[in-house]
Amino acid sequence: MIGQSEASVEDVEDGADDGSGKQRSTIGFPYMNLDDAVAVAHAIHNNVGPGECDDDQLAAWLKLSPKSSGYRTRVYTTRMFGLIEDKNGSHALTALGRSIVDANQARSARVTAFLRVPLYKSVFDRYRGTTIPPAAAFEKDIVSLGVAEKQKGRARQVFEKSAEQAGFFEQGRDRLVKPGVPDPKEGSGGSEG
16 A cells, blocks of 8 residues: 555655645556666665665665655655565565565566556556557556556556566567566475576
């Protein structure tokens, strides 16, 4: 569920305030792509490992101001993909975040992170086994899923980039196919590897 600080990112991004009457999206999606979120996870991992950091530290590692909309958008995006969590005002990697910075688990973690985003999961379920329509029709469809009309272009572009980064377009950009990833449970059975 989107928390209060995360909802304020949308306000910053679209310039709307509560009394403006402007349309808001009713389905969660990030404003930045999966690689941007992975970069935040790497910044935390490279500086504190499984530990915690505050906004001042994380912003400095990302070379941003902790009060900037760019910083808040990166934190929101990284939470939306499930890579970090808030711990008493500090940020820490989730289990998924620790997996995504591990080269041996990154591919599988990217797939999981992509499908954690409500809009992306809905789109994947809707287009599984079928062809994705051209941009204009796709944007109309994501509006029907809850994306605000004025955000549809940006939502589509970030979706496409994130899908590519997670491997969902490996079979072509006209269809969404979940990448094949090894089952980690199978690898622990003593097989060669």
